[in-house]
Amino acid sequence: MTERAPVHLSADSEEMEISFGPQHPATHGVLRVMVKIDGERIVETKPVIGYLHRGTEKIFERETYNGCIPHTDRMDYTAAATNNQGLVGAVEKMMGITIPPRAAYIRMMLAELQRIASHTIWLGTHALDIGAQSPFFYTFEEREKILDLYEEYCGARLTLNAMRVGGQPFDLPSGWTDRCRAFIDQLPAKIADWERLLTKNRIWKLRTVGIGVMSGADAIEWGLTGPPLRGSGVKWDVRKVFPYDHYEEMEFDIPIGTNGDTYDRYLVRMEEMRQSVRIVRQCLDRLPDGPVMAKVPKVIKPPKGEVYFSVEGPKGELGYYVVSDGTDKPYRLHVRPACFINLQALPELVRGHLVADLIAVIGTLDIVLGEIDR
Amino acid sequence: MSLWALVCSLIPFELGQGLGVTGKYFLRKKTTVQYPEKKMEPTDRFRGMFGFSEERCIVCHACAKACPIDIIHIQDHFVELEVDGKKKKKKVLDRYDIDVKRCMFCGLCEEACPTAPVSIWLTTKTYETATYERNEQLYFTKERLQNWQGVSAYPGVLAPNAGMLPEDPMGTKPKAAPAEPAGKEGA
Amino acid sequence: MTTPWMTYLLIPLIKIVVILVVLILLAAYLSWFERRILAFMQIRIGPNRVWPKGWLQAIADALKLFSKEDVIPARAEKLVFLLGPVLATAPALIVFSVIPFGPSDLLRLTDVNIGILFILGVASVGIYGIILGGWASNNKFSLMGGLRSAAQLISYEVPMGFAVVTVVLMANSLSLVKIVEAQKAQHVWFAFPGWLAIPGLIAFFIYFICGVAETNRNPFDLPEAESELVAGFHTEYSGMKFAFYFLAEYANMVVIASIATVLFLGGWLRPFPNVAALAFLDVIPPIVWFFAKVAVFLFVYIWFRGTFPRYRFDQLMALGWKVFIPVSLINLMAVGLGILLLGGPR
Numbered sequence: 001m002t003e004r005a006p007v008h009l010s011a012d013s014e015e016m017e018i019s020f021g022p023q024h025p026a027t028h029g030v031l032r033v034m035v036k037i038d039g040e041r042i043v044e045t046k047p048v049i050g051y052l053h054r055g056t057e058k059i060f061e062r063e064t065y066n067g068c069i070p071h072t073d074r075m076d077y078t079a080a081a082t083n084n085q086g087l088v089g090a091v092e093k094m095m096g097i098t099i100p101p102r103a104a105y106i107r108m109m110l111a112e113l114q115r116i117a118s119h120t121i122w123l124g125t126h127a128l129d130i131g132a133q134s135p136f137f138y139t140f141e142e143r144e145k146i147l148d149l150y151e152e153y154c155g156a157r158l159t160l161n162a163m164r165v166g167g168q169p170f171d172l173p174s175g176w177t178d179r180c181r182a183f184i185d186q187l188p189a190k191i192a193d194w195e196r197l198l199t200k201n202r203i204w205k206l207r208t209v210g211i212g213v214m215s216g217a218d219a220i221e222w223g224l225t226g227p228p229l230r231g232s233g234v235k236w237d238v239r240k241v242f243p244y245d246h247y248e249e250m251e252f253d254i255p256i257g258t259n260g261d262t263y264d265r266y267l268v269r270m271e272e273m274r275q276s277v278r279i280v281r282q283c284l285d286r287l288p289d290g291p292v293m294a295k296v297p298k299v300i301k302p303p304k305g306e307v308y309f310s311v312e313g314p315k316g317e318l319g320y321y322v323v324s325d326g327t328d329k330p331y332r333l334h335v336r337p338a339c340f341i342n343l344q345a346l347p348e349l350v351r352g353h354l355v356a357d358l359i360a361v362i363g364t365l366d367i368v369l370g371e372i373d374r
Numbered sequence: 375m376s377l378w379a380l381v382c383s384l385i386p387f388e389l390g391q392g393l394g395v396t397g398k399y400f401l402r403k404k405t406t407v408q409y410p411e412k413k414m415e416p417t418d419r420f421r422g423m424f425g426f427s428e429e430r431c432i433v434c435h436a437c438a439k440a441c442p443i444d445i446i447h448i449q450d451h452f453v454e455l456e457v458d459g460k461k462k463k464k465k466v467l468d469r470y471d472i473d474v475k476r477c478m479f480c481g482l483c484e485e486a487c488p489t490a491p492v493s494i495w496l497t498t499k500t501y502e503t504a505t506y507e508r509n510e511q512l513y514f515t516k517e518r519l520q521n522w523q524g525v526s527a528y529p530g531v532l533a534p535n536a537g538m539l540p541e542d543p544m545g546t547k548p549k550a551a552p553a554e555p556a557g558k559e560g561a
Numbered sequence: 562m563t564t565p566w567m568t569y570l571l572i573p574l575i576k577i578v579v580i581l582v583v584l585i586l587l588a589a590y591l592s593w594f595e596r597r598i599l600a601f602m603q604i605r606i607g608p609n610r611v612w613p614k615g616w617l618q619a620i621a622d623a624l625k626l627f628s629k630e631d632v633i634p635a636r637a638e639k640l641v642f643l644l645g646p647v648l649a650t651a652p653a654l655i656v657f658s659v660i661p662f663g664p665s666d667l668l669r670l671t672d673v674n675i676g677i678l679f680i681l682g683v684a685s686v687g688i689y690g691i692i693l694g695g696w697a698s699n700n701k702f703s704l705m706g707g708l709r710s711a712a713q714l715i716s717y718e719v720p721m722g723f724a725v726v727t728v729v730l731m732a733n734s735l736s737l738v739k740i741v742e743a744q745k746a747q748h749v750w751f752a753f754p755g756w757l758a759i760p761g762l763i764a765f766f767i768y769f770i771c772g773v774a775e776t777n778r779n780p781f782d783l784p785e786a787e788s789e790l791v792a793g794f795h796t797e798y799s800g801m802k803f804a805f806y807f808l809a810e811y812a813n814m815v816v817i818a819s820i821a822t823v824l825f826l827g828g829w830l831r832p833f834p835n836v837a838a839l840a841f842l843d844v845i846p847p848i849v850w851f852f853a854k855v856a857v858f859l860f861v862y863i864w865f866r867g868t869f870p871r872y873r874f875d876q877l878m879a880l881g882w883k884v885f886i887p888v889s890l891i892n893l894m895a896v897g898l899g900i901l902l903l904g905g906p907r
Contacts, residue, residue, distance in 0.1 A: 131871025
């Protein structure tokens with residue numbers, strides 16, 4: 001790992017320690033960052049987490065497998081569908097269940113819509129952190145439309161609880177595919193609008209280009225996944241490498257960056273939204289008929305053993321490590337959260353930058369404290 | 375080419391483009407819904423306030439078992455009935471309480487319910503359940519669950535004991551048994 | 562009839578009261594307009610509840626701030642803490658004493674023959690309110706906000722001054738009234754005629770951008786950068802003291818817009834004051850023209866706020882020192898040389 005030159009303080013420097021958060025408006029929830037600064041230059045950063053700890057992993061141990069699913073909704077609360085997808089995928093892998101193709105397609109659509117929704121919320125807050133107010137409202141408008149689609153499908157907007165072990169609990173309501181297609185068709189124009197506001201904007205570029213640089217090798221060493229990894233130029237996407245559901249049938253590209261800075265991560269996420277649109281469109285075109293639920297026993301009792309299964313969440317690789325003792329409740333259910341591991345790189349990314357860049361880097365890591373603290 | 379790049383770097387065209395975008399939205403129709411006056415109608419499957427039907431309930435405790443956070447509290451006792459001259463035991467519901475303030479509206483209780491039209495359901499479209507006091511106001515006994523004292527129903531939603539749940543909002547309910555091919559778009 | 566007592570005391574007093582009331586109302590309503598305009602840009606509706614249709618929102622806000630608890634942090638420097646908002650607000654209001662709203666003597670408090678100098682001098686005092694307020698709060702975020710504000714104001718005061726001097730050279734006067742009259746005499750409405758239009762335009766843009774920076778508005782709103790410094794220098798202020806900072810910011814916006822109108826857009830003159838074909842525009846009184854131009858300016862300010870991200874602190878400094886100061890200096894020299902060689906306006 002390349003070592004960065006430490007920041008040398010001049011003799012008359014006056015270091016000051018400030019506490020960013022947990023109530024700071026730009027820490028995306030309740031992250032607390034202890035920052036040692038010299039003037040406005042950051043000398044040392046220490047993220048303090050745990051303000052949103054709810055013991056989710058412990059709670060899992062007393063729930064039935066299907067009962068765990070609503071709890072996963074609350075981890076990364078901006079991406080409930082992919083959280084569900086990971087857990088049910090893990091249990092299905094353990095029990096050797098193959099879900100019906102229609103259920104898999106519905107899952108992929110929900111997951112890709114969720115990726116768009118999560119990226120819109122990221123873009124809005126990231127832009128707001130850097131000082132542009134309006135994208136926040138534009139992106140939330142689109143996100144609301146996705147949530148409307150969710151509400152129509154499963155009855156909830158945020159905490160979906162939309163997947164079960166063995167398939168989908170319910171079929172798509174009539175007309176859903178048409179409304180989804182209408183949404184998907186108008187989305188690229190909106191993304192272009194957001195890009196017109198930001199991509200070429202010289203202020204946006206000044207604030208993001210060259211900020212929080214991480215090389216591909218470093219990113220792998222730090223265990224980064226998702227857009228922060230791809231922004232550093234590493235072509236790694238769980239959907240391509242270990243395809244689950246029916247992603248192997250889908251055509252989509254993995255956008256990667258070159259410099260590994262905040263701007264590249266921004267571009268990667270913008271492109272990912274377009275690729276998600278592509279995937280949803282393919283799903284809608286090829287949506288098969290058939291049942292949505294496989295044949296599963298009424299009480300889910302996976303055989304003794306352990307399994308790791310991961311999905312590509314909007315924030316990165318979201319893994320579930322399930323240990324079963326043969327009963328209807330998991331013996332241990334560990335979550336590999338993408339945000340928690342991505343956040344580790346924060347002190348490395350901001351060292352030597354200014355306070356304003358800390359905000360930009362927190363934004364670009366796209367953290368959700370619900371998932372970090374669990 | 376480089377001259378053009380220099381001119382571009384001096385004159386902020388792209389900032390003008392950005393102003394154009396906000397200007398466009400300035401003239402656009404607004405998306406705000408003025409809440410207390412106008413209300414968005416929830417979709418048919420919307421998981422809102424509970425509905426409960428004591429007549430249909432067979433006191434099987436499936437909902438209480440399915441609930442991930444154990445907020446459904448059921449008490450029952452057996453009574454002996456004479457049906458067609460045979461003695462039969464029947465469960466009678468004493469208490470059916472839901473601590474709604476802790477509910478996370480996952481809908482697993484409704485899914486677990488085995489009766490044909492389900493006897494506990496959340497598809498009432500009712501979401502205005504805010505109260506000034508949560509411990510008592512949001513604790514629903516079976517009587518309150520059936521007439522919602524203290525909670526305003528969504529316009530057009532009948533109180534649970536008067537009306538039934540909306541017609542099969544979840545589509546053909548897939549059971550764990552060999553799944554029958556469901557219609558392409560559900561019901 | 563006109564006794565000295567009337568000319569020198571009574572009439573100025575009435576004018577002062579009228580100007581103050583109008584200005585404070587303008588600033589209060591500017592905040593409401595800003596919220597509405599921003600909301601419209603963000604596909605929202607904005608404050609529309611206070612009867613009628615949100616028109617009394619500004620009054621409601623003021624009442625709310627009056628009734629709020631006035632918190633002074635325990636370890637704050639009390640006297641300076643109290644002085645901060647006053648120092649910020651007073652200069653913004655004083656500047657209005659020399660701004661001419663119309664051609665007649667009644668429409669301005671006074672016409673000082675060094676009006677521009679007076680404005681530059683007085684307006685710069687306002688910065689003390691921000692620095693002292695930020696320092697006295699005994700809060701690290703406030704301190705950083707105050708320091709940023711100081712650095713920003715000092716760096717942007719310079720190119721702004723150069724831009725103003727350019728106009729002074731063109732108009733050959735320091736009095737605001739004379740500058741407007743010069744613009745009329747030289748057969749133009751926007752900036753200045755002939756070859757002077759180009760440096761005039763450059764000076765106008767520099768003045769405009771520096772004005773945005775001077776008032777700490779987006780994209781230069783670093784002293785109160787919400788996402789970085791919570792609320793910058795006024796983090797610890799509440800109640801009426803906060804209201805005074807608020808008032809100062811909006812009054813400063815009106816001031817900058819008014820000066821820009823006077824210096825570059827012909828003040829109270831109608832568009833193209835010497836084109837006879839447009840004489841029908843004279844129906845509209847001059848003061849309306851003045852405030853219409855100010856309103857356009859303010860709208861652009863708010864438009865900026867709705868669109869742009871925020872500069873970083875060092876980038877802001879670099880922009881000020883490496884772009885605006887050289888450009889404004891070259892512009893000023895070009896105008897000076899041009900007037901010397903080609904003969905300037907008389």
